[in-house]
Amino acid sequence: MSEGDKDEGKKRNLSEVKDATYVEVAQRGGHRWWRYLLGLLVILVSWLVVGSVASALVAFALDGQEGFAAFRRADFSGFGSVGSFLVIMMGFPFFLGGILIAVSLIHRRHPLTLITAREKISWHRVGHGFVAWFVPFCLIGGLGQYLFYPDSFSFYSDLTSFVFFVPIALVLTAIQTTTEELFFRGYIVQGASLIWTNRVFLALLSAVIFTLPHLLNPEAQAGGWLTVFSNYFLVPGLLWTVVSLIDGTTELAIGVHFANNIGGILLFNITGSAVTTPALFTISKYHATYGALSVLVAIPVFLAIAYKVFKRDEASEPVSQSDRISRR
16 A cells, blocks of 8 residues: 555545534444443442442441441432532542443543544633523523522531532532433433434433432422423433534533532532532522522533534534444
8 A cells, every 4th residue: 555545545534523423423433222222230239239239338437337228218418518419429539430431442432532522622612601591590590599599598607617618519519410321311312323213213312311319309399390401401401412413522511510409519509408418509499490590591502612612623524323323
C-alpha cells in the first residue's frame, strides 16, 4: 500500500469518528446480547449489592449498631444532614466502578465511548449544559418559588458547616450525576440501539428506566403522578435523552444533571426530600403543582440557552443507522 493510500485511509477513519454519534459506538468492540446481559449484571451487583454494603458500613461508622439498624429501616434522619448525605452517596463510586468494568472488560472499548465517539470530551459542552439549566433552576425553581411561597423558605445560618460541606457535595454529586448519565443515557441507550435505532424508542425507554428507581423518592410519593411525570419522566428522563441524541454525545446531559442536583443540594433543599443537606436555603414544604409548572417553563429557557446562546459542536449529529459495522 502506498503512502498516499495510507494517508487517505487515515483521513477516512478520522472522518468516520467525527461523524459517528456516541450511540453508534455501541457497535464497536464486543456487543453481542450476552455481553450486555453480563454487563448489566455486573453493574447492578456493583450498584445494589456492593454499593449498599458500602453505605451500610458508613452508617455503622457514624452510629454503630443503631446506625446500621437505621440504615436497614432506610431512616437516615439520625445521621444528621451531612451524615445522611454520605450514607446515600457512598454507593455511587461502586456503581461507577461497575460501569467502567462492564464497558472496559466485557465490551472491550473505552468508557469514554459512553459519552462521545471523539477522542476527547468537550468540556465546553458540559459547561453549556450546566449554565443552560442552572439559570432557569435558580430563577424559576428558586427565586420564583420564593415569590409565591416566601414563608416556606429559611436561611441556613451556620455558614462554617456549609463551607465545610461544599467540597464534599461537589465531589460526591459529580460522581453521582455522571454515573447516572453514563448508565441511563449512555449504557442503556447504547444497548437498546442494537435492538432499534429509532430515536423515539430510545428516548422513551431510557426515560421509563430512569423513572423506575426514583419512584421510591419521597418527592415522588408526596407529589404523586404529577411529580413522577414532570420531575422524573419528562425531566430529566425524556428531555436529557433527547438532547443527548440530538447532540450525539451525553456531554450536555452530564452538565445539566450536575447543575440540577447541586442546585438542590447546595442552594435550595426541600425538607423531607430524598437527600437532605445543609443547603443555603431550606424549603419546608414541597409544592408539587409549582414544581411541575416550573419544569414546563424551564424547558424552553434551557433549550434556548443550550442551542441559541451556545452553539452545538460541529461533530454532533442526530443518531442514525450505521451500515459500516458488523456484529461480533
